Amino acid sequence: METNPPMRTVWRGAVTFGMVVLPVRLVSATEAHRGRFREIHHRDGGRIRHKRVCEMEGTAQEIPYGDVGRAVELPDGRLVPITDEDLERLPLPTKHTAEVLGFVPGTDIDPISYGRAYYAAPDGPAADRPYVLLTEALARTGYVGICKIALRQRERLGVLRPRRGVLVLQTLLWADEVREPGDLGPSVPVTDREMQLAEQLLSALTGIEMRQLEDEYGHALEQLVAAKTVGSEVPELPAPQPAVDLLDALEQSVEAARRSRE
Structure with a gap:
């Protein structure tokens, strides 16, 4: 698998499942839009x-x-210095080995647990066959591998999953790092007609081309900066207001969605 030159290796070690050892190196799979x-x-x-x-x-x-x-x-406030050499001697197996603890259906993972994503590239010719084998087996079965890995000075859970013929290792939050929602959700009744229209609206709006979506924040910020440098104002967009009549809003939304698809 080829990667672009800017992709820097952030971890090098081996993924193990059963008796199979798969040498890999991890590179960041995403990059955030930088603030200005x-x-x-x-x-x-x-x-x-x-x-x-x-x-x-x-x-x-x-x-x-x-x-x-x-x-x-x-x-008590005392500071104990920790060097890079100390961390290298840390008695932690996951520093250089991500052992797959088991496999579960990908749908079993709550998306709220997902963290950073890394591409796992095969590290050397000996890794090619087990790499292809694991990637295709996961793709065919719909399973993902759950492992533990020491990454960026922390031990984390990770999930191994296939993406376009490449293995992705995505960190997961520990169970106690995910907060329960408590009573944040309201408890009010909705009518059968409202539910029917809501389902129709979801169906009418099904399908979206993610690649066509763009971050408009940067463009809006440029407009604001340009306006402030000449002493003018950027017109503020009105905030959407909740519908007075939910049923009427649903009916109009379904009709508008249908027209847009014709």
Whole structure:
């Protein structure tokens, strides 16, 4: 599998399932749209700068990034330095091995648990056959593999799934990291007619081309910046208001959706 040059390897090790060992390397599968805001001082508009300083030496001298380390803070406030060498000696099997603990139907995974996605590329010629075998077996069965992996200084659950002939390893939240909704959802009755129309509306709006959707925030921000530089205002779009008559709104929505598909 070929990857683009900017794709940097973030983890190298082996995926194991049963007695099969599959050497892989992980690269980020997604990239976020970068924000363009800077911090400024409200009073005079000056740029705010953040500096690395040592609280024991005062705030005058900025610490070079190469001199910055990491530590774990104890309950009494003491700091225990932790080096890269210490982390390499960490007695954790998942540092270099992502053992598949079992397989479950992909539909069993609640999407709320999904975290970052990484492409898992075969690492060396010996990995090619088991890589293709696992990828195709998952695609045919609809199963995904559940594993544990130490990634970015944390141990995480992960799910292995196929995507367009490539294995994706996507991190999962631990069960205790997902909050229960409690009583956030309302409990009110709806009529059979309202439910019927809602189902018709969903059916009429089925199908969407995701590749055609674009992030419009950047364009709107450009319009705002351009307007502010010349002292003009950008017209504010009105916020949608809840329908007074839900049944009437549903009927109009179904009719409009049908016309748009004709």
